[in-house]
Amino acid sequence: MAEVRFEKGVYSVIGTKQPYIDAYDKVTGRTNYVSDLSLPGMLHGRALRSPYPHARIISVDTSAAEKIPGIKCVLTGKNVRQNKWGPVTKDEYLLAVDKVNFVGDEVAAVAGVDEEACEEALSKIKVEYEELPAVLSMHDAMKEGAPVIHEDFPGNVNHHFDIPRGDIESVFKNAYLVHEGEYETQLEYQAYIEPMGGISTWDSKGNLTIYAGIQTPTWSRNDYAVALGIPVEKIRIVQPYFGGGFGAKLSQQVHPLGALLAKYAEQPVRFFLDRIEDFQCGLPRVPMYFKIKTAWDRDGKYLGKRTYILADNGAYASYGAPIALTAMYRINIMYQVPVLHSVCDLVYTNKVPTGCFRGFGNTQMHLAHEMHLDEVAEMLGIGADEIRYRNLAVPGYKNPHGWKTNSCEIKQCIEKAITKSDYHAKRDKLTKKNESAGDIKRGIGLAGAVHVSGNRSFIKPFEGGAVLLRMNEQGKVYIYSNEPDMGQGIRTTLSICVADALKLDLDHICVPDPDTNIVPFGLGCFASRGTYMATGAMHMAVADMRAKLIKLASEMLSLPEDELKLEDGSVVSVKDPSKRASFAELAWKHVCDFPGQHILGIGHFTPAGVEYPDETKYNNVSGGYAFGCHVAEVEVNTKTGQIKVSNIYAVHDVGQPINRLALEGQLQGGIAQGYGWALMEHLKHNEKGRVANACFLDYQIPTAADIPQIDVDFADSFEWSTGFGAKSIGECATNPTAPAILNAIYNAVGIRFKELPITAEKMLKALKEKEKASKVRG
16 A cells, blocks of 8 residues: 555644543433343343363253243253354353363353342252363463363463564674563453443344444454354444443453353343453453563663563463464564564463453563663663663664554653653652661652554454444434444544534534444454544545535535635635535535435545564554653552552653543553552462452452552654544553553662562562561671
């Protein structure tokens, strides 16, 4: 595709702070979320789940359950037609057939008139198991003699990746400094407001409709079609409002399982996980272990990097492979590193299946790499900011993987964050003060970040977005897009673009719920693609509608097209503003001139210079790369071990901001999640393989009382590869938070923690060990 450079326009609404168009209905309780919906004749679905992490199913007796009043069907893996499915690896049944692989694996499912009948039926199902040895640690999964979880994957390795770029051994041999570090991240639950679920119904012709809380309504139909053994065109997904996703709500087990119940019950079925089930059976963040070895010259120039990653898939693959690949190389577009070698083993364990979480593997790598950079800077005797400045990517940089930046303001992000936080003055002052301070030690630290705006490594022939605009006969504009809103505000983002380009009030713009029978084809919202792709397509769609409005007005007003402009919901003469035609008048004229046809604006967008990776994982996968920098200030109480983050300064390169209010909200939410990941959150399994803290009483997430003061700002930037010039923010908002906090902790107490989360107990233990070691040396 030929390179197209979009120019920055003059905007009146774009770049301002606009309340979400649906905010009033949400805060007043008028919004219907997917869990609020009900269909006539609707049944309720529940699943019987394995109490063992690894066991063979000897028998399942459902006879007593089938006799419970109100129960319409009872399903097991042996009495239904189903196929193994999965978004990458086809390794999971909707209902286990011969074996269960984690505590929570679905063994049977029931549909009944209410939840009580379902619960009673589940209690009557008798299952005989033969318990098998389990693998509960990714570090044990590949050991000789470890129990095999999936027979098709000996050694429990789902994927082994090896991506060399250059002669790394020669680089290490000739480097001034070689540094190696190890780091590890934990299971983290997404903690969205509304658990996974949906409502399924079949018509008399075998067509399935699922009302689903899902991030990828069109694309997930392909996965569900495999699981259910039906053609994709038989599946329709309607995506109403749903209570957050943060990556977990791409393809989900709960939707096709609910559909299976609805098929056999021959009635609509509502199937939602309760909160405990969501903890036990959702798709939390993939835990990863990193060993990073880097090479440097005397002046702090990055010469090369070798990375080994061990990633924990849990019981089933889900999106583990692309998540692992992302961890291997995404950060390599932020720094100019000429030689790279990445190796990863993605392994199965008998724990909850893992999946997508805001940052998608990149967050885990940022934690390891941004701490590693600070370690190297200290060894070389240069500042943490300076080592980054000397190695940052610049506009037009092409890295060893074939990735290429367009706009790139990471240096500006770091400079602004340092200035806003008064980083250097505070760091010098705190370093001296902590030597003589009392129990409270203070520190400051920074970390950079990068993320894609879309990722062309999922579907070879397609990457892009499409938007359809329809102006009805009253002049109201409807937006149809397959980049769905999961709370991030994309309905408002697209409405702002229409309002600015067509000079139309936001009250005259509507965004219906995505329905795969109506909206253009699209991949949905993941890989931070929504704003970049959808506004790119919107730029063409509004231009198409604008041209049609101008042409209609030219005919109606008998004026040349080049003497007309759009203003306040009308087409107006540039020379004589009294000569005008409202959109309502033009829309009615169009409906009458072309009987029944509304004015349409059709837009599509494919980023130029983006290619599907070849067999060596080489080629540019994203049109726009977003960047950011966070600076964190912490206080550590050396008597209690408590850590307080007092301030976080965040500056991001998002290209042209569309809605500053939404961007600030995304940053605040991303920082809150990064804070929780660094200091609180850890989804733990006990020795029997059961999630030990499967509720919000036991699983800590940050509250308003925990969140530090957050100061956000944006770089002066414009992403010329897409219409309106916007890049992503969703995942990049989280990526640098945890490493910035951990670097600040080191500045405060001189201890580098390599494994998350950093709790008060871990801090006290580390302080005592440091004191003991100091006495030994003294």
